[in-house]
Amino acid sequence: MTPGLRPLRELIAAPHPDVAPLPPAARGASGTRVLRGVPFAERVGSRPLELDLWLPEDTGRGPLPLVLFVHGGAWLRGRRDDMGMLTRDWDPGPFARIAAAGVAVACADYRLSGEAPFPAPVEDLRAALRWLGLRAHELHLDLDRTVVWGESAGGHLASLLALTRTEPAPVAGVVWYGPADLTAARGPFDPHSPTTPEALLLGGPPAASPDLAREASPLAHAHRGAPPLLLFHGEEDSMVACSHSRDLAARLDGLGAPVRLRTVPGADHGWYGLSGAQVEAVFDESLRFVVRATGRSA
Template identity: 55%
Template sequence: MPQPSAALAPFLALPDLATLPLPPAAQPADGVRLLRGVPYCFRDGSRPLELDLWLPEGRPAGPLPVIVFVHGGAWRKGMRDDLGPRFRAWRPGPFARLVRAGFAVACPDYRLSGEAPFPAQEDDLTEALRWLDGRGDELGLAMGRLVTWGESAGAHLAALLALSTGPQASGCVVWYGPTDLTAAPAGTPEATLLGGPAAERPELARAASPVARVTAGAPPFLVLHGTDDSLIPPAQGEALVAALQQAGAEAEFVPVPGADHLWVGPDDSAVEDCFARSLAFALDVTGVEGDDGL
């Protein structure tokens, strides 16, 4: 392909994401506005990466603590605004409830394992944090009071994000996430994420394992895991909590009796309790004097 002319070249450049106008806000619930599909990163040869940003209507009295929610889907699929099937019928939805409780909520995309192997996913989420930090004053965000929260594969990534050297998180909520990928056999979603079985990529598998990232300076963790999880054994969550506690960090493991993956099994009240317990943790670690968000 011929090179563009000097006059044309500036018009072919990608827009500056630090100044790109934000999309018009929707109103998914009373008192809540939603900026849907905000581009936060351009990767060569990849789709633009976007996030949804849930905010209160009007300018808050002060900067809001931020929950970054990372979706699941075995790193291969999933929707950024989906907390799981048990929450899809909630009205108002879970993210609107978090906003009503006093948070801003960001739900970012990330490259899936069919698009790029690890650490692309962690790199993307780190870039989402940079974008939020760069536009924090404009949006009224307190990025120094950050909680990462994820479910399943998203919980794995949320844990890595909280344990990374990027912006220091105030806390992390892990719902039934894998935490040790060092024994991932061929043909599993974990091996697809790594680009091959862990035995062939031991250093990468260790780098992708939250249990291997633990330090005494880790933020508080709340780990909830179903006792009957048929996809990710509860021992994965227990191992992360044990490693954190052994390092001197604050961590709590909460078994959810009779729950399979995605909180399948328990009645609605037990699922509501998982959400309420996680919200209470986020309120506590960020110092928000909120309510239950309902």
């Protein structure tokens, strides 16, 4: 190697996400801009982690508050830009609607249970927040006004981000039918089974690793200083029992933490069983909560 030149191995590698140029934004629906497939973290032996970012077209009003959206899929599948089966045909889509209200949205990858066990997915989402903070000036973001929003397994991870030490600390959280307790049998969940999504997340049956199961349970992290949470859950949920959200809300309320629980009659997991108008109503209330929590006028 010629003295003074960088090693070939370094030259071949793509620029690190911390310094890589941002991709050009595409025009989205409802006066929004979209940056897709932006790398935010590198993991040795794993795929690069990426995020999609929805931004309002007009950023002249100052730095934007942010929603970090976390997708579901039982921790073992799913796509970062999917808010659930009953939102997939919306036009404009849910993220464009949030951005049109003046709130940026980042939809981030995280390692799935077949790639790395807990706490890897939480670490990845914290890495996304770190990267967004690092590039906030370029993206016109205010990370001090971040709301985490997740559905199903993503709701579980969003709850953990809100209830544990995360920098920057979320100012609020929206959780749709998220598991809150990985330690006890609830509905179809058996903590002794090695084949449940929860067991795959933890690397073994939760009952065999009670300390780890407790660490992965939002219910165990409820505390008085928690940010405001809005919990939505279908009363007929056959995959994640509604008691998860009921018990988390009761624990937070008992501690004096701000929490609002909305149980939805007739709704199964993923809002299955609801009409389109009912799902829109759940989304609209969630968005109003975000707007209030971030001090943003829609």
